[in-house]
Amino acid sequence: MDSRLQAYLDGDLPLEGLPAELRARAEEWDGLLEEIRVTAPAGAPLGLDTRVLAALEADRASAQPGWLVWLLRPRMVPVPPAAVLAAAAAIILVLGLVGLPGGGAIAESRIYVQFVVDAPAAETVHLVGDFTEWQPTVELEDADGDGVWSGRVPLLPGVHEYMFVIDGADWITDPNAAGYQHDGFGQQNAIVAVSTLNGT
């Protein structure tokens, strides 16, 4: 297909900018595109909004209890190696801070946690969570190009929810999280629990 015709159809070239032999072809395309537009459905069928809202109601009804109920429920949770490493790093860091009199208040209150995700096809991976107000401000790195992305983030002690954003578009739940949390609508976020040395 002639590149000038493509440019016209893209809106980058006026009809007058085409040579005469292409104008007829351009007008044929205009007719076809108009046909495609007018034969497209005008909109949603009657009652779709009612169906959607009923499905939302059912979804809400099936939602799990809130995070406090989840947190207090006794359960066994799998702890992946990355979490063990993160916990070890946290302990080491806290030990170091305890042994350093006069350490800054901010440094004392935050603990570095390592996040790791296997995403070999990704071009970018961001960590988002309640600690970033769900904004993609923390970009993970894959320095050796092996598809394993990681990053260390200073977190306040407590329970945090997070997800990974692949290529700025796909929000995925960490398959190796220590726990999972419903957000009240049935969506699963990954959970990381950060505690100080004395376990409070």
Next chain:
Amino acid sequence: MKPDARSDIRHVSDAELVVQALRGSERAFGEIVRRYQDLLYRHAERMTGRRDDAEDVVQSAFIKAHRNLRKCRDPERVGAWLFRIGANACKDFLKSQRTTVPVEKMPGLVATDGDPEREAELGSVRNEIEQALRSLPVEQREAFLMKHVEGWSYTEMSETLDVSVPALKMRVHRAREELQVLLQSYGS
């Protein structure tokens, strides 16, 4: 009593609806659904080629949006955010179906594998268009529909799909190349 425009939810901005929905207002999210269901449905029906599949896709997209509404970074552009969720839902659905048929393998562009009720209600031109669109690879079909049915600019498409403008132009160009067979049929 004189109607108070401020109480009419149809006059509330998208951003305010998102805020209200995040506070738990079902009415606000219902208005969001009503505003954008046509946009999502048109795209879904042309992408899936079937009305019932399109309805399912749109429903699942709105449920996903509701669950993740707090992750909408720009409430003023909630429509574009919803479209992206809907477009991804279409692609997920099509991946699970794998119904794409190369155009050259379709005898005379005649529908043979569709829903009989659906085929019956389609006119011959529309039927040919549906079949030709379904022959396109999913990403080409998506870009072509956004450009030529919804009338999006390449910049808007790029911002919504997070794909570069040159890549989107390439998809649309390739879609047009594929659809030239339709032009021959249409012009005859």
